[in-house]
Amino acid sequence: MTFNLCLFPRRxxxxxxxxxxxxxxxxxxxxxxxxxxxxxxxxxxxxxEPRSLNPAIVASNGVFYVASKIxxxxxxxxxxxxxxxxxxxxxxxxxxxxxxxxxxxxxxTWSDGAPFTSADVAFSAMQVWKPLQNIGRQIFANLEAVETxxxxxxxxxxSEPTPAQLIENAMPAVTAVLPRHLLEGQDxxxxxxxxxxxxxxxxVLAEHKPGEFYRLTxxxxxxDDGKPYLDQILYRVMPDAGxxxxxxxxxxxxxxxxxxxxxxxxxRLDALDDVSVIxxxxxxxxxxxxxxxxxxTEELSDPVVRKAIAHAIDRDFLVDVVFLGYATAxxxxxxxxxxxxxxxxxxxxxxxxxxANAMLDEAGYARGDGDTRFSLRLRPAPWxxxxxxxxxxxxxxxxxxxxxxxxxxxxxxxxxAAVYTDHDFDLAIGSPVWRNxxxxxxxxxxxxxxxxxxxxxxxxxxxxxxxxDIIARGQTTMxxxxxxEVYNAFQDLAMEDLPILFxxxxxxxxxxxxxxxxxxxxxxxATSSWADTWIAPAx
Amino acid sequence: MSVxxxxxxxxxxxxxxxxxxxxxxxxxxxxxxxxxxxxxLELAEGDAVDAYLAGIGAGDATFAAELRERYGLDDTLGxxxxxxxxxLAVLDLGHxxxxxxxxxxxxxxxxxxxxxxxxxxxxxxxxxxxxxxxxAAMRRGGLVDGxxxxxxxxxNAMPGFWLGLLGIILFAVKLRWLPIGGxxxxxxxxxxxxxxxxxxxxxxLPVTTLALTYLALYVxxxxxxxxxxxxxxxxxxxxxxxxxxxxxxxxxxxxxxLLPVVTMIGLQSGTLLGGSVVIETVFSIPGLGSxxxxxxxxxxxxxxxxxxxxxTALVVVMNIVVDLVYGLLDPRVSLDAKARA
Numbered sequence: 033m034t035f036n037l038c039l040f041p042r043r044x045x046x047x048x049x050x051x052x053x054x055x056x057x058x059x060x061x062x063x064x065x066x067x068x069x070x071x072x073x074x075x076x077x078x079x080x081e082p083r084s085l086n087p088a089i090v091a092s093n094g095v096f097y098v099a100s101k102i103x104x105x106x107x108x109x110x111x112x113x114x115x116x117x118x119x120x121x122x123x124x125x126x127x128x129x130x131x132x133x134x135x136x137x138x139x140x141t142w143s144d145g146a147p148f149t150s151a152d153v154a155f156s157a158m159q160v161w162k163p164l165q166n167i168g169r170q171i172f173a174n175l176e177a178v179e180t181x182x183x184x185x186x187x188x189x190x191s192e193p194t195p196a197q198l199i200e201n202a203m204p205a206v207t208a209v210l211p212r213h214l215l216e217g218q219d220x221x222x223x224x225x226x227x228x229x230x231x232x233x234x235x236v237l238a239e240h241k242p243g244e245f246y247r248l249t250x251x252x253x254x255x256d257d258g259k260p261y262l263d264q265i266l267y268r269v270m271p272d273a274g275x276x277x278x279x280x281x282x283x284x285x286x287x288x289x290x291x292x293x294x295x296x297x298x299x300r301l302d303a304l305d306d307v308s309v310i311x312x313x314x315x316x317x318x319x320x321x322x323x324x325x326x327x328x329t330e331e332l333s334d335p336v337v338r339k340a341i342a343h344a345i346d347r348d349f350l351v352d353v354v355f356l357g358y359a360t361a362x363x364x365x366x367x368x369x370x371x372x373x374x375x376x377x378x379x380x381x382x383x384x385x386x387x388a389n390a391m392l393d394e395a396g397y398a399r400g401d402g403d404t405r406f407s408l409r410l411r412p413a414p415w416x417x418x419x420x421x422x423x424x425x426x427x428x429x430x431x432x433x434x435x436x437x438x439x440x441x442x443x444x445x446x447x448x449a450a451v452y453t454d455h456d457f458d459l460a461i462g463s464p465v466w467r468n469x470x471x472x473x474x475x476x477x478x479x480x481x482x483x484x485x486x487x488x489x490x491x492x493x494x495x496x497x498x499x500x501d502i503i504a505r506g507q508t509t510m511x512x513x514x515x516x517e518v519y520n521a522f523q524d525l526a527m528e529d530l531p532i533l534f535x536x537x538x539x540x541x542x543x544x545x546x547x548x549x550x551x552x553x554x555x556x557x558a559t560s561s562w563a564d565t566w567i568a569p570a571x
Numbered sequence: 572m573s574v575x576x577x578x579x580x581x582x583x584x585x586x587x588x589x590x591x592x593x594x595x596x597x598x599x600x601x602x603x604x605x606x607x608x609x610x611x612l613e614l615a616e617g618d619a620v621d622a623y624l625a626g627i628g629a630g631d632a633t634f635a636a637e638l639r640e641r642y643g644l645d646d647t648l649g650x651x652x653x654x655x656x657x658x659l660a661v662l663d664l665g666h667x668x669x670x671x672x673x674x675x676x677x678x679x680x681x682x683x684x685x686x687x688x689x690x691x692x693x694x695x696x697x698x699x700x701x702x703x704x705x706x707a708a709m710r711r712g713g714l715v716d717g718x719x720x721x722x723x724x725x726x727n728a729m730p731g732f733w734l735g736l737l738g739i740i741l742f743a744v745k746l747r748w749l750p751i752g753g754x755x756x757x758x759x760x761x762x763x764x765x766x767x768x769x770x771x772x773x774x775x776l777p778v779t780t781l782a783l784t785y786l787a788l789y790v791x792x793x794x795x796x797x798x799x800x801x802x803x804x805x806x807x808x809x810x811x812x813x814x815x816x817x818x819x820x821x822x823x824x825x826x827x828x829l830l831p832v833v834t835m836i837g838l839q840s841g842t843l844l845g846g847s848v849v850i851e852t853v854f855s856i857p858g859l860g861s862x863x864x865x866x867x868x869x870x871x872x873x874x875x876x877x878x879x880x881x882x883t884a885l886v887v888v889m890n891i892v893v894d895l896v897y898g899l900l901d902p903r904v905s906l907d908a909k910a911r912a
Contacts, residue, residue, distance in 0.1 A: 073758060082626075083671045092627040166629040221641060226671065242670075242680060243857020245757050266757055270855045274736050278744050278751050415625065445622030445870050446615060453621070465628060473629060483632040487624045 072567040073264040074548060076287040077276045081242065081269055084226040087208040088160045091167045093290060093317060096559035098267055099208070101248055102143075103231030106134060106153075106207040107200075109316045109468070109555040115200060116554070118561075119148070119209055119232060125196020129510040132188040132199055140255045142211045143236045153186040154178035155212035164220060167472065168206045171198065197512045201469035204316065204556055234260035234563035243269055254563070261566035273297075280307055280543055286567075287544040287551070289558035294417065295356045298541065306546050311358055313552025314539035315369035316468055317559065320362060321350070321422050322477075323533040324451070324460040327493035331406050332458060336395040338530045342381035343388035344433045345426060347535050354421045359538035364523040365474050367466050367537035369555075375520045378527040388433045397434075405434035408458035412439065414447055416463055422535065423461045452487040464488055466537070470519045475503045478526055494531035590891070597887040604883050605659050608876045609652060612867075618644050619668045619870040642668050655872065664877040669869035674877040677862070682881060684754055685847055685858035688774060689840070692781035697836055699782065700789020705825055707790065708797035719790060727787035731846055735780040735853040742776060749776055752855035777854040781846060785839060792835055796828035830901055837893035841886045 078097065084090050087099040106123070110116035123134045140148040157178045161168035174192040181187065188199075211230055215223060228237055232255065235248040246267040250260055268285055270276050277297045279285040281304065293301065302309040323341065325332040332338060347361035360368060364378040397405040408430075412423025420441075427437040437459065442450055450456045465488075467473045473488065480495030502522045509515045542558065544551050547568045554560050620638045624630050639645045643654065658665050664674035703723070707716040726734070743751040750756070755769050800806065801824050809823045810816075848860035859878055866875035 075757075080626075083669055090627050091629070094626065166627050166634060169631060169634060222671065242677070243684075243861070244753060244755075244855075247757075268753065268757065268855070269857070270752065271861065272732075272752075272853045272855065275739060275752050275853060275855060278736075278739050281744050282747065282751055284751050442616055443622075443868050444625035445617035445619070445868065447617070448621040448625045449617030454616075485635050486630070486632040487621075487635075488629055489631075 068261055068549075068566050069569050070261050070566070071263045072569075073266055074262050074287065074562075074565060074567060075266045075268060075285050076289065077270045077279060077285045077292055078246070078267040079269075079271060079290070079292055081240075081246075085229050085237070086210070086220075086223075086226040087229075088156055088210045089164050089166075089220065089226065091165055091205050091208075093559055096205075096556075097289065098246055098248070099229055099231075100233070100559050101235040101265060101561055102229050102233045102237055103208045103210065104233045104561060105204050106209065107203045108560050109204050111554060115203065119153075120203075123196075123200070125199065125510075127510060129193030129195055129508075130190050132190070132194070132196055134186045134188070136184045136186065137255065138184060140232050141253055142213075142232055143230055143251050143253065144211075144214070145253070146211065146213050147183075148209070148211075148232050149183040150178075150180035150186040151183075152209050152212045154180050155216065156208070156210045157186075157188065159215075160210060160220060161206055165206060167202070167467070170476075171202050171206055171472065193508055193510055195471075195507070195510050195512075195515055197515055198469050198471050202467070202472055204560075205467060205472075234561050235262075235265060238264075245269060256563055259563040260561075261564060262562070265562065277301060280545065283545060286548050287542065289540065289542050291540040293541075293543050295358060295541075298356070298358075298543065301543055308544060308546055310542040310544060310552050311539065313542060313554065313557030316555035318367045318369045318466040318537050318539050319416075319463050320365070320367065320466060320537050321359075321419065321535045322462040322464060323426060323535060324457075324462050324492055325494075325532060326455060326458050326460075327531065328455060329408065329458045331397065331408075333493075334395065335530060336391055337397070338533065339381060340388040340391040340395075340433060341430065341435070342530060342533050343384050343391070345429050345533075345535065346383040348383070350422060350425060350536050354418050354425060355536065355538055358541060359418075359536040362534035362537050364527050365477065365534050366470060366519070366523055369537070369539065370466060370468070370470075372516050373470055373519055375523045378523050380527070381530075385432050392433060399434045402436075403434055404436045407436040407438065409440050410437045410459040410461070411442065411447060411451055411457045412461040413444075413463050414441060415444055418538070419461045419463050426459070426461065448487050452489070452491045453485045455484065455491060455493070462488075462532070470522060471503075471506055475506060475522065478522075478531060479503055490531070492531055494529070496525075496529060496531075499525055499529065499531075593891050593894070594887075597884070600887065601880055601883055604879050605656075605876055608879055609655055609872065612870060612872050612875065613648065615870065617870060619872070620644060622869045623668075655876070658873075659876065659880075664880075665873035667866075667871055667874040667877075669865060669871040669874060674873050677874065678859070678877050678881050681858050681862050684856055685844070685851070685860060686885075687770075688778055688781065688850075688856065688858060689844065689847060691774060691778045692785070693836055693839060695778060696782035696785045696839075697789050697832060700786050701793050701825075701829065701832055703786075704790040704793025705797060705828075708794045708801070708824075708828075709820065711794075711798060716794075720794070723787035723790040726783045727785070729784065730849075731780060731784045732849045732853050734784060735777065735850055738776045738780055739853070749773075752853070754856055777850050777856060780854075781850050784846065785842075788835060788839070789832060792831050793828055796831050797824050800824045800827050826900075830897065833893055833897055833900060837890040840889040841882075844882050844885070 080094060082090065082094045085095060085099045087095050087103050104118050106118060106120035107115045108118050119137055119140060120134045121137050123132065125132045134153065136150055136153065142148055157172065157175060162172040162175050174190045174194055176189050176191045179187040179189065214230060215225055234251055234254045236251050237246065238249040239247040248265040250263050254260060270279065273292060273294050276285065276288050277293045280288060280301060298309045301307050325338055327333045351357065351359045351361055363376055363380065366374050368374050392405060399405050410423055410427060413419040423439055427439055430437050451460050464477055465473055476489045478499050479490050480500045482489050484491065502518060502525060506515060506518045506522065509518050542552055549566045549568055550564050551557065619642055620635050623638065624635060643651065667674045667677050670677050703719050707719040710716045739751055742749045750773050754773055759769055761769055806819060806823050809819050844860065847858060848864050851858040851861040859882060863875065863878045866878055
């Protein structure tokens with residue numbers, strides 16, 4: 033039993049203003065039972081319509097935003113306890129890391145009435161998470177079998193030791209359980225289920241009108257008695273950011289998540305009487321802004337150049353100007369929202385343009401024509417306004433140390449191919465995600481020897497024996513405390529070698545009308561089930 | 572594509588032959604479009620799997636390879652082209668990668684929205700343009716003429732999305748007269764008539780925005796054509812015969828001036844389809860324009876080809892209709908071309 037595993041100890045939360053705000057909300061948020069108004073429709077904006085609504089195959093925010101209300105994982109993140117049991121009631125990893133035993137909740141049924149059992153968990157793990165899921169493929173790479181001694185027990189057995197801490201931290205995102213009775217024997221990649229999922233969650237998908245809306249209605253047989261509070265959730269497909277801001281103002285929509293409204297509109301919306309800007313509820317999916325160096329470019333293979341670039345970039349300026357304060361300056365690859373994993377005193381590169389210039393002078397990169405030492409091509413990831421803006425700022429900042437930067441733009445598909453397959457870049461601005469454990473999507477940014485074509489991973493041409501060794505140790509260290517120490521060493525080495533440079537950490541922002549209650553009350557709120565969300569009646 | 576007098580419909584027996592010829596003329600256009608789509612998407616960096624991975628934010632190289640196999644992207648360029656071409660040759664639009672559905676069903680779901688918006692916008696834009704252009708021509712050089720011309724040009728210079736957002740802020744947010752977007756009220760419960768009125772209410776802003784940005788064309792065209800016609804011999808002759816002034820204006824000046832306007836409608840239909848990309852995004856209308864945008868960013872070759880072919884077919888049909896109308900309006904081209912020759 034490891035309920036008290038501390039993903040988000042209060043101490044760690046207070047390190048970040050964003051997270052501290054969320055704790056405040058969580059403490060004052062939950063209303064007394066008699067206050068809660070039942071029923072009503074919550075209308076929210078959706079940017080896009082994912083091609084698949086199957087969260088067990090596609091573990092991504094876009095899918096979770098809708099599907100996490102329908103299909104549930106074994107456990108969800110929680111501000112107070114770290115992890116809150118959902119379909120699992122308890123779990124325990126063996127000391128040798130070879131088994132992980134999950135005890136399931138009793139009396140849960142699928143929304144079609146069939147009972148939920150350990151066979152569903154075994155099916156999901158062996159047929160979906162391990163072979164098909166974008167993140168699960170890595171976490172469950174060594175999963176050999178899932179035994180089901182009874183209907184409520186699932187025993188995961190691994191061929192190589194797998195840290196229980198890693199599985200726990202990954203549970204909210206990678207363990208959405210699918211109904212075996214509806215899917216067994218089908219081609220899961222093309223199953224009709226992917227467009228019309230059936231789950232155990234508080235809501236069921238009632239209607240999808242492509243290009244217009246998704247309608248989710250209350251699951252009358254939901255296992256958590258009395259929930260959900262809402263009758264309906266309506267996702268209106270609205271691609272345009274300006275229209276979403278207008279919709280919040282008129283009340284046509286009550287909530288936008290994932291910073292769907294531009295940061296520059298936040299102050300105006302926050303000033304409205306009945307709309308609030310809520311910067312919490314995303315700590316479990318903290319994003320980072322990085323400068324990725326292509327080590328195949330001669331100058332960038334020199335650590336002195338990389339460190340000089342680090343000195344030339346003012347991270348506080350980025351926080352203030354690009355993020356309008358909604359971010360924190362990075363000290364390394366792990367964000368402060370990571371709790372115990374976070375190490376603050378890593379090797380630091382303070383903002384000092386003169387020092388950067390001196391370092392480059394000393395290393396022999398003399399200024400030539402027009403004061404330029406050398407030229408680089410920079411590809412900013414196109415998907416966030418902030419990644420593009422950071423690219424523009426980095427270009428200006430590097431001009432001051434005699435590095436001429438040419439910005440090369442592409443759309444998302446083009447960017448992925450150019451950076452991660454063709455390595456056609458000198459610098460890139462990336463936005464890797466922190467997913468609750470360094471081993472899920474952070475160490476992969478430093479792991480050597482990956483094949484070309486693996487996105488959001490080390491395609492920089494960096495391959496260090498010391499780094500690879502630390503990453504391997506993290507995978508074979510079973511004790512949670514020792515594991516944290518290994519990852520502290522990882523952060524130190526990452527900042528010492530500086531194969532890539534972490535600039536800022538940021539979480540998304542929700543903008544909601546004030547009648548929506550219990551917003552942002554867990555660290556993955558937008559991608560959680562919303563079973564306890566309710567709407568205060570107009571006064 | 573210009574309207575040639577000999578392309579207009581001759582007398583009834585030859586009508587089908589004429590139509591057949593026009594449709595056949597469209598075939599090379601469609602082939603060129605199909606080749607162009609393939610070439611352009613080939614030239615773009617990244618494929619459908621790259622675009623998909625960008626969206627889901629994680630995956631490994633084997634995962635990407637499996638997806639490429641599933642989508643048929645692991646074949647050689649030649650093999651992929653052959654698959655693409657043979658499918659199109661038998662009019663099979665194939666399977667959309669981005670939507671995991673039949674291209675045909677994705678397109679037919681959205682085509683009516685775009686058609687409704689486009690046809691309404693063209694009709695509004697051209698009829699308003701004819702009236703305003705006519706008034707301007709009759710008051711040539713006056714205050715009214717200046718006001719109409721300047722307003723039309725200013726509207727023409729405004730980017731559509733900006734005009735649309737202004738409309739949303741004024742009429743939807745401040746005045747609350749109109750909805751902010753979408754095709755219909757999502758949780759509305761309407762009678763049949765109520766439903767039509769609801770859709771009409773939703774279309775007011777996007778249609779007006781589209782129409783206003785193209786208004787200047789029709790105003791200038793109508794005004795110029797009327798001024799030309801006014802100085803023609805037949806007008807002088809009509810006046811000399813003592814035809815009432817009102818009849819001269821309508822019958823002898825305005826009526827012939829309609830011909831270039833009708834031509835322009837045919838030419839504009841393609842441009843409007845392009846303009847609808849932006850308007851559909853701003854107003855959250857699920858149409859062909861926003862679908863095309865999605866298809867490009869997702870590198871969805873079958874879908875993009877399907878949309879562009881549907882769009883091309885639409886423009887070809889519009890032009891055939893325009894030719895027919897042209898023949899009806901102008902007695903000189905409604906005669907059998909061969910008989911005249």
